[in-house]
Amino acid sequence: MDLHLDEKLGEGYKSKSQKARVITETWTESNLYCPVCGSSHLMHCKVSSPVADFYCEHCHSEFEQKSENRVSLPKTLQGGAYSAMEARLKSEENPHLLILTYEDGKVNNLVMVPKHFFSMSVVEKRKPLKPTAKRAGWVGSHILLKDIPESGKIYIVKDGVEESPKMVLAKYIKTIPLKTTSLTSRGWLLDVLKCVERIPTKDFTLADVYAFISDLEKKHPGNSHINDKIRQQLQVLRDKGFIVFVGRGKYRKIVV
Ligand SMILES: [Zn+2]
Numbered sequence: 001m002d003l004h005l006d007e008k009l010g011e012g013y014k015s016k017s018q019k020a021r022v023i024t025e026t027w028t029e030s031n032l033y034c035p036v037c038g039s040s041h042l043m044h045c046k047v048s049s050p051v052a053d054f055y056c057e058h059c060h061s062e063f064e065q066k067s068e069n070r071v072s073l074p075k076t077l078q079g080g081a082y083s084a085m086e087a088r089l090k091s092e093e094n095p096h097l098l099i100l101t102y103e104d105g106k107v108n109n110l111v112m113v114p115k116h117f118f119s120m121s122v123v124e125k126r127k128p129l130k131p132t133a134k135r136a137g138w139v140g141s142h143i144l145l146k147d148i149p150e151s152g153k154i155y156i157v158k159d160g161v162e163e164s165p166k167m168v169l170a171k172y173i174k175t176i177p178l179k180t181t182s183l184t185s186r187g188w189l190l191d192v193l194k195c196v197e198r199i200p201t202k203d204f205t206l207a208d209v210y211a212f213i214s215d216l217e218k219k220h221p222g223n224s225h226i227n228d229k230i231r232q233q234l235q236v237l238r239d240k241g242f243i244v245f246v247g248r249g250k251y252r253k254i255v256v
Helices: 016-031 082-090 165-178 183-198 206-210 213-219 226-239
Strands: 062-068 076-081 096-103 106-113 123-125 140-144 154-158 203-205 243-247 250-253
Touching (some): 082 123, 082 140, 154 165, 165 183, 183 213, 206 226
Antiparallel strands (some): 076 140
């Protein structure tokens, strides 16, 4: 993998964002393997599909790429129209997300967020555009990357260094049990996983997770059985191989 970007490709494009798109997407097409199945390269979607930019001929996975000229991963990303984001998440059409950050003509970070890590909990509704705006009343969205569990941010390149493809595939495989068909149950599962990850120690207690109750209440307003929900989701995380029950309200994280 050559982390240098070919900036000459941007010549002839007026808009900065178009330049960046051509340069970074060409880089991905020439350098990236499929992080889902390990196939040696990804195909660029030539006929513009509404959301996907790349696909894998081998496993048919689809990827959308967002790139930013900055050193580290941003906390939030610009999403599309809120209603379109909601429809996308409910359908099976949602692609995996690739986030590429670059600086001084080099790729600094490339992260894959598998599609099953997206729930409405990480999509923030923006205020409608003012009546004076061109698209008055239009409601956009933000993707709250900071609220996505760390297990769902699989680094392919980190701080300017390529990660081992074997490790990337292993990390992806670990996330497969988290696939759920219901968007609501996915939201709860991922939000509780995020709370577990925020506990700094490997061993933790039920009380450590209950410390995040007010955050979960904000994400799921109107649910009066948060404690029950937390215990239930911890069981699901145990069944899916993310934690083990040590006994008497004590738990341990399983780290890849
Ligand atoms: Zn593939």
